Amino acid sequence: MRDFGAKGDGVTLDIEAIRKAVAAADKGDVVVFDQGHYLSFSIELKSHLHLIFEEGCILEAADPKRHGGHYDAAEDNPFDLYQDFGHSHWRNSLIYGIDLEDVTLAGRGRIDGRGLTREGPGSRWKKRAGEFPESMRGMSAEDMAILSPHVTEMAGQGNKAIAFCRSRGVTIRDLTIVNGGHFAVLATGVDDLRLENINIDSNRDGIDIDGCRRVIVRGCRVNTPNDDAIVLKSSFALGERRPCEDVLIEDCAVSGFDLGTMIDGTRGCTQVFSPDRDRVTGRIKIGTESSGDFRRIKINRCLFERSRGLALETVDGGVIEDVEATNLSLREVTTAPLFLRLGARLRAPEGAVPGAIRRVAIRDMTAEGILPDYSALIVGMEGHPIEDVTLERVRLAYRGGGAALGASPPEKDDAYPEPSMFGPTPAWGLWTRHVRGLTLKDVALTAEASDARPRTLFEDTTLHEKGA
Template sequence: MNRLNVRDFGAAGDGGTLDTAAIQAAIDAATPGDIVFLPSGHYLSFTLALRSHVHVSLEAGCVLEAADPARHDGRYEAAEPNPFDLYQDFGHSHWRNSLIHAIGVEDVSISGPGLIDGRGLTREGPGSRWRKQAGEFPLSMQGLSAAEMAELSPEVSAMAGLGNKAIALCRARGVRLQDFTILRGGHFAVLATGVDDLVIENLLIDSNRDGIDIDGCRRVTVRGCRVNTPNDDAIVLKSSFALGARCATEDVVIENCQVSGFDAGTLYDGTRGRIQMFSPDRDRVTGRIKIGTESSGDFRRIRINGCTFERSRGLALETVDGGTIEDVVASNLTMREITTAPIFLRLGARLRAPEGAAPGAIRNIIIRDVTAEGILPDYAALIMGLPAHPIEDVTLDNVRLVYDGGGAAADVARQSLELEDAYPEPSMFGRTPAYGLWARHVRGLTLKGFSVTTTTPDARPQTLFEDVTLG
C-alpha cells in the first residue's frame, strides 16, 4: 500500500488554482490498495472519478471545494444519457454531473476528517419527464407561480455544465464513506444507486437539499451520522426506476444518527439556527428519515434504531409507485420540535412507473420505544392506506406523543378525500380531524403502551379510526 500526495501531482491547494487534473492524476496513478491523500489545504475542483481499489483520504485541515462554472474556468462532467429518466427526477437519473462519482467500481473509500464544500454545486434540478404528472409535486406547492416553479424545477438545458451532487455512487460494491464533513452538498450530498455493501459512518452533513439518498441498494449501514437538511430529507431510502428495473432497497440499518432542520449551515457552525420556518415545498422544514417517495421497487428488512429527530418532520414510510414496504422495525427514536406528523405511513397510487404498475403494499411494520415532544398540532400521526389496498399489520409499541395542542372543534367535521395519486406528505389531508392518531384503511393495527397528551387543550378527539381492524 502506497500513500500518494496530490501535491506531488501538481495540486496547489491554495483555494484559487483549479486542482481537478492533479487530483485525478493521483487517483489514476494509484494501484490497488493505495491511498490518495489531500493534505491540509484548500483544493478547488470540478468532477473527480474514483477508481476501483483506491482510497481517498481528506486529511485534517483539507477543504475540497466544488468549483463554480460561473466563476471558474471549467465545467462538470455532462450528465450521461439515461433512457429510463421518465420516472424520477433529473438528479436521480444521472451520476456523472457530480463533484465526485464512483460508477461501476468496487472496494473504494473516502475517509476524513476533512471537509467537502459544495459551494459551486446547484441544489436545483428538473422534475421527471413522466407524462401523467399526477403527484409530481406536493399539494402544498399548488399556489406557487410559474416563475417560482421554474426556479425550483428548471429545464434540462439549464443544467449543462453544472454539478448537482457532492458524491454520486452507481452500480458499485464495497464502498465506505467515513468521518468527513459535507457542507452545501447540492441536490444530494450523497446519492447511492444500485450499490451493494455500503457503509456510511460518522459523517456530518449540513446541506441545502437532500442529505443521504439510498436508492436500490443492498446491505447498507448508515451509522453515527449527523445530517441537517431544512429544505429536504436528511436520510432517505428510495427505489426508483433509474437503472431501468425495479431494484429493491433491502437489508438496511440506520442507527445512532441525528437528523434535523436547523437553518442551513448552522449545525456545522454550532449555532443551530431557527430562523427558516418553511421548506421550498411551502411545508415546514424537513430534515427527517424517510422511505419513499420514489417507490417503484420494494423495501425489505429495514432497521432504524437509536436515532434523534430535532426541528424536523417525523418518520415517514411512503410507497406510491407500486413497491412494497415490509419488515421494517423503527425503535428507540427521540423526536423534538416536530414540524409535521411524527409518524406517517402512506400507501398511495401515484404510479410514476412503467405501464402496468399497480398499488403496492405496506405490511409488517413495528414502531416501538418512541418519544416525540413539541409536536405542532396540525397533523396527527397518520396511517393512511387505500380502500382496496389497506396497510397491513402495524404495531405501535411504547410510543409517547406530546403535542402542543390548540386544535379547533371545526376540524373534526371536515371531510378528507382519498387523494390516491397525490404526492405523499402529511399536509396533503389538511389539518387532521384527530390530534393524536388518524388511521384509515388498515388491517391489523396493534397499539401497546400508546400514549398521546397535549400541553394545551385540543378540541379534537385523540384518535380517529376509519375502516381499521385492530390487532
C-alpha cells in the same frame, strides 16, 4: 496530491492534478488530500481506490460561472422518465464512481459544495399527478422554474457532492460535507455500502440510498432544513424495480436547523418553511420514489430535532415490509411525528399497480413539541389497506389547540405523499384509515392545550389489540 502539481491554495483550479493522482494509483493505493484548500470540478474514481481527506483539508466544488470550467456531462439515461434529473444521473457530481468495487472515502477533511446547484428538472413523466407536493399548489410559474429548471440549464452544472452507481463495497466515513447540492451523497444500486460518522449540513437532501442492498448508516449527523436528511428510495433510474433491502440506520441525528448552523454549533431556528411550503424537513424517510420494494429495514437509536417525523411512503407500486424502528426521540416536530402512506401515484412503467405496507413495528418512540395541525397518520387506500402495524411504548406530546373539523379528508390516492396533503387531520393524536391489523400497546397521546378534535379516529381500521 501535491506531488502531481496541486496547489491547495483555494484559488488555483487543481482538477488536473487530482485526476493525475487518481489515474496513477494502483490497486489498493491511497490518494491523500493533505491540509490545504483544493478547488475542483468532477473527479471520477476507479475501483480499489482509497481517497483520504486529512484534517484541515477542504475540497471545494468549483463554480462554472467563476472558475472557467464545467462538471462532467450528465450521461444519457433511457430510464430517466420516472424520476427527476438528480436521481437519473451520476457523472454531474463533484466526486463520482460508476461500476466500481472496493472504494473508500475517509478522513476528517471537509467537502464544500458551494459551486454546485441544489436544483434540477423534475421527471419527464407525462401524467404529472403526484409530481409535486400538494403544498406547492398555487406556486407561481416563476418560482417553479427556479425549483425545477429546464434541462438545458443543467449543462456544465454539478448537483451532487458524492454519487455512486452500480457499485459494490463502498465506504464513506468521518467526512464533513456542507452545501452538497441536490444530494450530499447519492448511492444508486450499491451493494455493501457503509456510511459512518459523516457530518452533513446541506442545502437539499443529505443521504439518499436508492435500490441498495446490505447498507449500514451509523453515527451520522445530517442537517437539511430544505429536504430529507436520510432517505431510502427505490426508483426506476437503473431500468429495473431494484429493491432497497437489508438496511440498518442507527445512532444518527437528523435536523432542520438553519443551513450551516449544525456544523458551527449555533443551531439556528430562523428558517420556518422549506421550498415545498411546508415547515422545515430534516427527517428519516422511506420513499417517495418507490417503484421497487423495501425489505428488512431497521432504524434504531436516532434523534430527530426541529424536523418532520418518521415517514414510510410507497406510492409507485413498491412493497414496504419488515420495518423495525426503535428508540427514536423527536423534538420540535414540524409536521406529523409518524406518517405511513400507501398511495397510487404510480410513477412507474405501464402496468404498475398499488404496492403494500406490511409488518411495521414502531417501539420506544418519544415525540414532543409536535405542532397541532397533524396527528400521527397511518393511511392506506380502499381495497389496499396497510397491514400489521404495531405501535408499542410510544409517547406523543402535542401542543394542542386545534379546531374541530367537518368531514373526513378526501382519499387523494394519486397525490404526492406528505402529511399536509390532507390538510389538518381530523384527530389530534392518531388518525388511521384503511388499516388491517393495528396493534397499540402502551401508547400515550397528550396535548398541552385543549383541542376540539377527537384524540383518535380509526376509519376502516381493524384493531388487534388496544392498550392506548
